[in-house]
Amino acid sequence: MSRQDAISLAYLAAIVSFVLALRFLSSPTTARLGNWLGAGGMAVAIAATLAQRGLDHHVSILVVMLVSAPVGAFAARSVKMTAMPQMVALFNGVGGGAAALIGLAEFHDQAPEPGRIAFNVGLSTVLSALIGSISFAGSLVAFAKLQELVSGRPITYPGQKLGNGLLIAAAAGVGIAILAGPQEDGLLIGVIAGAALFGVLFVLPIGGADMPVVISLLNALTGLAAAATGFVLHNNVLIVSGALVGASGTLLTLLMGRAMNRSIGNVLFGAFGQVAAGPAAAAAAGTDGQAVRSAGPEDVAIMLAYAKRVVIVPGYGMAVAQAQHAVRELADQLEHGGVDVRYAIHPVAGRMPGHMNVLLAEANVPYPQLHELEEINPEFPRTDVALVIGANDVTNPAARTSPASPIYGMPILDVDRAATIVVLKRGMSPGFAGIDNELYLDPKTVMLFGDAKDSVTRLVAAVKAL
Amino acid sequence: MTSGRLIVELTVLVLAIFVGFEVISKVPTLLHTPLMSGTNAIHGIVLVGAIVVAGLPDQATWIRIVALAAVALGTMNVVGGFVVTDRMLEMFKKRAAAPPAREAPSSSRQER
Numbered sequence: 001m002s003r004q005d006a007i008s009l010a011y012l013a014a015i016v017s018f019v020l021a022l023r024f025l026s027s028p029t030t031a032r033l034g035n036w037l038g039a040g041g042m043a044v045a046i047a048a049t050l051a052q053r054g055l056d057h058h059v060s061i062l063v064v065m066l067v068s069a070p071v072g073a074f075a076a077r078s079v080k081m082t083a084m085p086q087m088v089a090l091f092n093g094v095g096g097g098a099a100a101l102i103g104l105a106e107f108h109d110q111a112p113e114p115g116r117i118a119f120n121v122g123l124s125t126v127l128s129a130l131i132g133s134i135s136f137a138g139s140l141v142a143f144a145k146l147q148e149l150v151s152g153r154p155i156t157y158p159g160q161k162l163g164n165g166l167l168i169a170a171a172a173g174v175g176i177a178i179l180a181g182p183q184e185d186g187l188l189i190g191v192i193a194g195a196a197l198f199g200v201l202f203v204l205p206i207g208g209a210d211m212p213v214v215i216s217l218l219n220a221l222t223g224l225a226a227a228a229t230g231f232v233l234h235n236n237v238l239i240v241s242g243a244l245v246g247a248s249g250t251l252l253t254l255l256m257g258r259a260m261n262r263s264i265g266n267v268l269f270g271a272f273g274q275v276a277a278g279p280a281a282a283a284a285a286g287t288d289g290q291a292v293r294s295a296g297p298e299d300v301a302i303m304l305a306y307a308k309r310v311v312i313v314p315g316y317g318m319a320v321a322q323a324q325h326a327v328r329e330l331a332d333q334l335e336h337g338g339v340d341v342r343y344a345i346h347p348v349a350g351r352m353p354g355h356m357n358v359l360l361a362e363a364n365v366p367y368p369q370l371h372e373l374e375e376i377n378p379e380f381p382r383t384d385v386a387l388v389i390g391a392n393d394v395t396n397p398a399a400r401t402s403p404a405s406p407i408y409g410m411p412i413l414d415v416d417r418a419a420t421i422v423v424l425k426r427g428m429s430p431g432f433a434g435i436d437n438e439l440y441l442d443p444k445t446v447m448l449f450g451d452a453k454d455s456v457t458r459l460v461a462a463v464k465a466l
Numbered sequence: 467m468t469s470g471r472l473i474v475e476l477t478v479l480v481l482a483i484f485v486g487f488e489v490i491s492k493v494p495t496l497l498h499t500p501l502m503s504g505t506n507a508i509h510g511i512v513l514v515g516a517i518v519v520a521g522l523p524d525q526a527t528w529i530r531i532v533a534l535a536a537v538a539l540g541t542m543n544v545v546g547g548f549v550v551t552d553r554m555l556e557m558f559k560k561r562a563a564a565p566p567a568r569e570a571p572s573s574s575r576q577e578r
Binding site for chain 1: 469471472475478479482483484485486487489490491492493494495496497498499500501502503504505506507508509510511512513514515516517518519520521522523525526529530532533534535536537538539540541542543544545546547548549550551552553554555556557558559560
């Protein structure tokens with residue numbers, strides 16, 4: 001067996017380990033093992049690559065790896081669970097950036113003089129540069145939005161869609177020009193720069209609540225960019241891994257779109273929630289005329305402690321306030337007193353797919369208590385208290401009842417069917433979709449105003465005092 | 467460059483996409499965040515490509531710098547991705563307490 005064969009077999013082993021890693025993610029009991037398996041496969045693939053014949057400059061490569069590995073590990077170790085969406089966006093962008101740079105370097109290497117690159121290699125080079133660059137820049141903007149370095153609100157201006165369309169068309173046009181003839185580094189750098197600018201402008205108008213879709217999509221793009229570099233370098237492990245990631249990201253994107261009952265196009269180009277950015281709308285929302293019932297923590301504690309069944313509905317507000325540990329404590333107190341406590345998780349609650357599940361897992365909530373929308377909705381009519389913590393649009397009954405509402409048709413958690421609804425909220429402002437929530441005016445609803453963590457902590461104390 | 471190689475590579479790509487859809491559709495929503503972060507780590511495989519390009523002999527300096535930058539990004543992607551995923555998965559626990567709420571929901575989640 002030649003060395004090249006051995007390397008190819010090592011790549012095959014890596015491919016198998018990646019597929020198994022994803023397979024093991026189908027259950028929380030095997031998932032962790034799967035992740036290590038994937039990491040092992042990655043180590044094998046990297047070692048095999050370093051052993052490749054004809055590879056030069058091992059020292060500088062190894063030094064760069066040894067310096068950057070601790071950076072990645074440190075970032076991954078030190079990041080707070082509440083900052084996880086940003087972290088995922090950042091690592092995603094880093095991978096896309098690497099793919100774009102590989103495209104550029106390989107292009108230069110293969111095109112000693114114009115007109116020498118085979119069409120298919122040229123195409124995959126241009127694609128890896130283009131897609132990788134969009135993913136890199138888009139992910140960084142998503143990171144900035146999630147980290148609140150940039151406003152989470154959609155940022156719009158006149159001619160935005162047209163401008164973005166022209167920009168990406170121009171970048172693609174230069175890419176085609178490269179394929180057709182003048183194979184110069186400068187042109188590919190132009191493609192990369194244009195694509196990066198497009199990535200920025202494309203994510204800017206997308207609102208915070210739509211981030212789960214955007215992050216999934218960027219994840220898919222990075223996968224595709226990696227697959228494209230596989231075509232450039234004729235490397236199967238890159239092609240397969242990129243395809244797996246591309247499939248995963250695409251599937252999640254579609255699932256998120258379905259969970260909001262909106263087409264992906266609407267999410268990406270609709271600048272959803274920009275109505276609410278209008279100054280008057282937000283200020284006046286919900287407060288005029290009708291009475292909102294508000295209560296103190298002691299009253300709510302009594303409702304909770306004497307309930308048979310309580311369903312907790314967490315939302316982004318819980319994440320922002322980092323209230324998950326307090327919530328768990330409250331649930332423990334209630335369970336101690338014999339109350340049946342469950343959690344209802346909406347698929348798009350939070351800023352990335354599965355966001356609430358991770359936060360509650362961090363607070364040691366056993367995952368069998370976390371219920372998906374389809375499971376928990378039939379339970380609400382038998383629920384005494386639905387405790388909504390920092391969730392808004394995903395509980396808005398207008399999605400069921402009012403065809404005029406922008407979120408009409410979106411599957412929601414039917415909290416309004418519970419006997420009593422308690423809403424923990426900072427104030428009466430509308431959610432990210434910028435729509436009033438008639439739930440708050442429901443006679444069965446009680447509002448407990450304040451920061452989610454403070455409110456829950458006060459509830460814990462009040463329940464203890466009973 | 468023969469077109470035969472391209473066809474083989476395309477075949478691999480398409481089959482891998484099918485495998486991806488098949489495997490990933492079995493991941494419960496509970497684990498969607500670790501799925502994202504796990505696939506993030508997997509696309510760190512671009513590091514392999516970065517190493518190949520950075521290791522080509524006789525290159526212009528600026529190209530080597532570009533390629534080594536790709537190695538750095540790829541390494542951070544791989545290491546950070548797997549570590550973050552492990553941190554998340556470590557947290558998902560099935561507590562022994564709370565017996566009634568335990569078995570029923572988890573079995574219904576497996577059904578699909």
